[in-house]
Amino acid sequence: MSDTSLVKISDKNLRKTFLKTFGWNESFEACWASLESADLLPGRVVGQEKTHYRVQLSLDLILPGTLFGKDRQTPEAVGSLASPLIPAVGDWVSVQPDPHEMKCKIQSVLSRSNVVQRTRPGRDERVQVMAANVDSVFIVTSANEDFEILRLERFVNAAKESGAKPVLVISKWDLVADEEPFLLALHKTFPNIETHFISQKSPQSLEWLNTHFGEGRTTLLVGSSGVGKSSLVNFLVGQEIQKTQETSNDSKGRHTTTSRDLVRTRFDGLVIDTPGMRDILSNEMENETVDFSDIENLILSCKFSDCGHLTEPGCAIQRDLKSGDLPRARWQAYREFLQPAAKSKNPRRRV
Ligand SMILES: Nc1nc2c(ncn2[C@@H]2O[C@H](COP(=O)(O)OP(=O)(O)OP(=O)(O)O)[C@@H](O)[C@H]2O)c(=O)[nH]1
Ligand SMILES: [Mg+2]
Ligand SMILES: [Zn+2]
Structure with missing residues (x-):
């Protein structure tokens, strides 16, 4: 870690700005106060791919984070809600930075305000946390064969259960010849859910996003592979930071995004890109290559x-x-x- 990074993460004012920007609030503060935190720093988990984490520690410093040291301790849970031991993207954690190795050790996971989770159906009903501390969930579906009301309903319910606000985002609207069936179906099933029709080719259709994101607000994107989640993230960030790719027509599909990534948008607020997920009720065949x-x-x-x-x-x-x-x-x-x-x-x- 360079000396400047070290100075930056220990500077109180810079730390304050970072925390506010990334969604820190009073309840995290209270949780933090209960920690013996003399040599620990608060950070937000901004990347997760399997057990590899990336932790944001200041506006411009992200370090790889490991869950445990040689002693293989899982981090300690602090606070009550969900008492997580395993961090998810969006979690606030306390870390011990390792200046020599340019990495950090995750010591504890702060009490979460909420989690968005998916359920694996089956007799054990495993649940899997997709993201923590989420304010709204964009349920992205493209206006083509991906569009399926029952599936959308399951996503909407999962978002509601988490306490986050569900927002339906119907993408690739430029490809629609007949809008009527989509509008009718949506109006019938989701009369009270905020719905937007977007196209990356129409700046007007993206204008509402200016006001959606406020400082520190976290939005999670979910939806099938290829519906345009990463394209939306790139628009929100104002840079091509996420790889996007034409989906294949051979019905095998493929995931372009393989990790969960939390990034800051140019409208303030934060967005989490995720690997494509066709259903919130996962069946064993889906996502096996990306999520174990x-x-x-x-x-x-x-x-x-x-x-x-x-x-x-x-x-x-x-x-x-x-x-x-x-x-x-x-x-x-x-x-x-x-x-x-x-x-x-x-x-x-x-x-
Ligand atoms: N016509 C049209 N194509 C779009 C639009 N948005 C995205 N695409 C295209 O759709 C393809 C898939 O987009 P991605 O953003 O990679 O999709 P994704 O949801 O991130 O996919 P995964 O990472 O696999 O989950 C790309 O070729 C995009 O250029 C849109 O509004 N209109
Ligand atoms: Mg993607
Ligand atoms: Zn074993």
Whole structure:
């Protein structure tokens, strides 16, 4: 870490500006006050890809963050709501910066104001936190075959359950020949949900975004792959920071975005881009290549940090495989994911 970065993150005024800009509020402040925080700094998790985190520590400093040190401790939860042990994007965390290695260690997760989560249907009903401390959720769907009212309803309900405000964003409006069926269906099912029709080709259709974002407000984008979430993020930031890509026509689909990223918009406020997700009720076939957080979280509770998950005592994977809580197929998929070169009769599907 350069000396200037160190000065910046320890400067009180700069810290204040950073915190305000990134959505810090009184309840985080209260939570922070309860911490023994002499050598810790508050940061917001702005990136998550599997167990790799990126933590924003000042307006212009983001450090890679690890969950635990050699002692493999999971971070401590502070406060009550959800008492998270595993941070998600959007979480406020306390970190110990490591100036030599240019990284930081996540020590604790501050009490969340809310979480948006998805459910894996099945007998164990696993839930997976998509993002924490979210004010609104843009449910993005393109005005083509992706448009499906029942699915949108599930997203709207998940947003409502989280306490965040759902906003329907119907994208690629430039491709629509007949607007009527979309308008009718939306009006019938979601008369009270804020709805916007956007096209990246029409600046007018994007004007409402000027007023949506206020300082520190966090908006999460969800929706299928290829509906234009990252294109929207690029517009909001005013720069091509996220890769976007034409979706393939071979019905296999593919994810252009593979991580969850929180960035600051040029309208103030923050936006979280996510990998495409067709449904909030995930079925096992979807997103397997990009999201194994259920397994990674499980591995954290194996007794030994170098557990091979075969015959070691205290292995959480073996335990859950035995009980059936972890389906064998999913474990297999995870192992194939780690060794993509391994030949498999059933190549992993990319959705
Ligand atoms: N015609 C039209 N195309 C658009 C619009 N917005 C985005 N696209 C195109 O749609 C394709 C997919 O856009 P992305 O922004 O990568 O989609 P995404 O939702 O981020 O996809 P994932 O990262 O895979 O989840 C790109 O080729 C974009 O240029 C729009 O308003 N109109
Ligand atoms: Mg994307
Ligand atoms: Zn194990």
